[in-house]
Amino acid sequence: xxxxxxxxxxxxKGTQGTLAKDKxxxxxxxxxxxxxxxxxxxxxxxxxxxxxINRGELVPDDITIPxxxxxxxxxxxxxxxxxxxxxxxxxxxxxxxxxxxxxxLNYVIxxxxxxxxxxxxxxxxxxxxxxxxxxxxxxxxxIAPNGDKCRVCGGALSARQDDQDxxxxxxxxxxxYDEATGTMAAVNFYKNMKDSGFKFIELDGEKGIxxxxxxxxxxxx
Ligand code: AMP
Numbered sequence: 001x002x003x004x005x006x007x008x009x010x011x012x013k014g015t016q017g018t019l020a021k022d023k024x025x026x027x028x029x030x031x032x033x034x035x036x037x038x039x040x041x042x043x044x045x046x047x048x049x050x051x052x053i054n055r056g057e058l059v060p061d062d063i064t065i066p067x068x069x070x071x072x073x074x075x076x077x078x079x080x081x082x083x084x085x086x087x088x089x090x091x092x093x094x095x096x097x098x099x100x101x102x103x104x105l106n107y108v109i110x111x112x113x114x115x116x117x118x119x120x121x122x123x124x125x126x127x128x129x130x131x132x133x134x135x136x137x138x139x140x141x142x143i144a145p146n147g148d149k150c151r152v153c154g155g156a157l158s159a160r161q162d163d164q165d166x167x168x169x170x171x172x173x174x175x176x177y178d179e180a181t182g183t184m185a186a187v188n189f190y191k192n193m194k195d196s197g198f199k200f201i202e203l204d205g206e207k208g209i210x211x212x213x214x215x216x217x218x219x220x221x
Contacts, residue, residue, distance in 0.1 A: 001026060001078040002104060004085075006187050007111030008176045009169070010118035011205040013082065016111060016216055021080040023220060029071055031083035035059065038067075056171045058086060065093050073101070086175060091186035105198045107220065108190045111212075113205030115177050119170075125163050130155035142208055 001024040007013035021028050035053060038046030045063060052059045068084045085091040098105055113121075117139075124139025128150040135143040136151055145151050162168060176183045191200050201219045203212050 001106050002098075003080045003107045003109065004105065004190070005080060005082050005109045005111075006183065007109075007203075007205065008113055008115070008118045008183075009172050010121040011111040011113040012209060012212065013111055015209060016109070016203065016212060017080055017082055019213055019216060020107075020109065020220060023217070024078060026078045026080045027075045029068070029075065029079045029081050029084075031064065031068055031086075033083075034067060034071060056168055058175065061087075061089060061093070065090060069094075069097050072097075072103075085186045086183045088181050088185035088189055091189040095189075105196075107199050107201060109201045109203065109216070110187050110191070111203045111205045115173055117206065118173065119166070122163050122169055123159075123166070125160065126150075126157040127160055128153065128155045128157060 003020055003024075003026065005013060005017045005020070007016070017028070020026070035046070035049045039050050039053070040046070045067060048063055049059045058064070064084070068081075072079060072081070085094050097103075120139040121137060124137045126136040126138065126145055128134040128136060130150065130153050134150050134152040134155070136145045136157055137143050138145060143151065145157055146154065148157060149155065150157055174182075179185055179188065190196070190198075199219070201216065203216060205212070207215075
């Protein structure tokens with residue numbers, strides 16, 4: 001079982017991706033995490049990638065594409081690929097590589113969320129002092145904090161610094177929502193494909209987490 005998942009930062013991609021990954025016992029292959037591992041290990045690739053990552057830019061394809069394809073090839077369990085492809089070129093190269101290796105793609109999942117809502121959600125995230133997993137978001141009514149305290153335990157809340165950096169959020173979203181050559185172009189590349197052999201699943205990211213989860217489970221065989 002091999003799955004691609006797309007969704008802008010702030011769409012709940014991590015939550016829904018985990019669900020799909022756990023259902024089939026897949027390897028979670030996350031391009032950003034692979035880069036972070038290389039940087040942590042001080043590898044040559046990590047050093048090259050670091051400067052781009054720190055600027056919030058995409059790492060060049062001649063570094064990224066072989067690195068991701070290599071990890072995919074070493075997966076025995078099947079994979080959930082997250083964070084790649086992020087551009088039309090990467091989408092095409094991935095498809096060519098899968099064809100060449102005779103690897104089947106089973107599902108492509110897209111979480112749709114309007115850009116302004118994704119941004120409001122990121123900026124609305126609040127972190128509980130007692131437990132980072134307590135959901136609190138001033139931009140999502142279903143998980144709004146209790147006044148200025150955690151809705152679960154009453155703990156003090158704070159905002160993550162990087163969540164409040166509007167220009168960094170905009171930069172990431174510029175890449176994601178770019179329909180000409182960016183991530184939305186990659187999404188459309190798969191969505192418009194005929195006789196692809198995979199099922200394309202569209203999720204409405206504006207719905208509640210439970211509703212999205214139930215719909216996703218109903219779509220996966
Ligand atoms: P992420 O953890 O997905 O936000 O990725 C962190 C950073 O790694 C991104 O901001 C990019 O600089 C780089 N990166 C991750 N995936 C890709 C990709 N598919 N192509 C190019 N750069 C990537």
